[in-house]
Amino acid sequence: MRRLPLFAPVDEETFRRLTATAFLQKFPAGADLLTEGDPVDFLYILLDGSIELSGTWNDKETTLAVLGPVSTFILAAVILDAPATMNARTIGWSDILMIPGAALRAAIEEDVRFSSAVALELSGCYQGLVRAIKNQKLRGGLERLANYLLAQQSRQGGGPTLTLPYEKRFVASLLGMSPENLSRAFSSLQDYGVIVDGPQVTITRPAVLERLAKPDPLIDKHLPTDAILISKADRERNLQLGAHRAAPLSGTV
Amino acid sequence: MRRLPLFAPVDEETFRRLTATAFLQKFPAGADLLTEGDPVDFLYILLDGSIELSGTWNDKETTLAVLGPVSTFILAAVILDAPATMNARTIGWSDILMIPGAALRAAIEEDVRFSSAVALELSGCYQGLVRAIKNQKLRGGLERLANYLLAQQSRQGGGPTLTLPYEKRFVASLLGMSPENLSRAFSSLQDYGVIVDGPQVTITRPAVLERLAKPDPLIDKHLPTDAILISKADRERNLQLGAHRAAPLSGTV
DNA sequence: CGCTCGGTTGACCTAACTCAACTTGTGTGG
């Protein structure tokens, strides 16, 4: 925990106060961590697993981001002590560190080192959102997918073949398209030397794919943690999550 | 300046240091304040006028936000000392306060009161972006316009008739649609009791319009400064801005 | 007087969503 950039520079004293009330919890896949409009009592830090942030209005839902370890989320809402502006749900089993909001806000007002670390972290989140919006609005679906594949490739060591980190439907959500559309996009990419076999994707002609993708450092910035991307298409959601909702949240310190 | 929430709580000492190197400048309409990828040397604070933030990729441009007074912008980039992720251009004559980035970063590291004010400000910007994305992705053009009109109405005192603060094309950009589309949207709104006469818009049946708009506090939060919205449609931009580019920047202290 | 620019209107086009059918792989109960 001390190794997180958010806490690394912090005073020993405030660190102790923050951790005193913090705890670690494991969540199963599909657990709803919070819902729009809820008061936000904790800052969440995703240590392992992945989580999806979404927004809803008028029975439609859209994915705002999919996070991987290590990421903080809803920092802004905690600082403002405002209701959550998004829903958070685990995608796979996730280890999450939870820090009470009151302690966090107190620490911000007392320790310069902490509050400037928070400012840096927030700035990073902000820039991530901006990148996500640009990715979403300036590129078409094919281009988004191409860039995503290139990003995954470099993150997984640069070899010609990569493994999709989630099920395809989550990738679709992440890229702002319907699963059907993702499927079609993949088959369109055959023309650019992309071969898909289940979750394995191999890029046979990187140069060609890159000419399509036109990656841009201002959009595809080397992601410090994991993809903080935008998107997903409007979709009616029938809230048939009963099974998941009821899933017991096995807690641990 | 002391009355800005960002500086109100700050130490007299750091306030002096910040203002020592700061200056105020007037810009004409259409002035490019900064361009994507530029190093960011100043924090900008818009005191009067309005400015448009946009992003580009592959010769397409999209409006990310339109700000009114009083708003800070590119705070995140200044804090990270990173290249700008968006373009900024004045829409009308604008008074802008500029604070050197180095001084600002120094102040953050030294004065808790300032760095926690920065954290609050950044959180607000972040939430604004999130709202903008939800507005953009979950609502259709008609709904966005309807909500925009209602928001303007309440900001202008609640009377049945309101005045559009910018030319319609900027409103279109702000709402993420082409000017043509905005025009059509306005005429569709006739069915909901909206009468348009140049920049004057009167809402004859608020209840009807509201049933269409379904305003939501999580999206249409009472904006502290001015609209921080998203959008604009992809558009080829032929960079025929010569006239504006060349416009002299009449500087003043 | 005629230019330009913002706005409007109409015809057309395209990306992306929806719905529905079909395939395949995986796990469960008989």
Added chain:
DNA sequence: CCACACAAGTTGAGTTAGGTCAACCGAGCG
């Protein structure tokens, strides 16, 4: 061990929101 059920993914056909292009109008201005 097999049959069935279910979920993910794919494929195809139809729909739609929204953008593009082009023509047109009216106001301001040299």
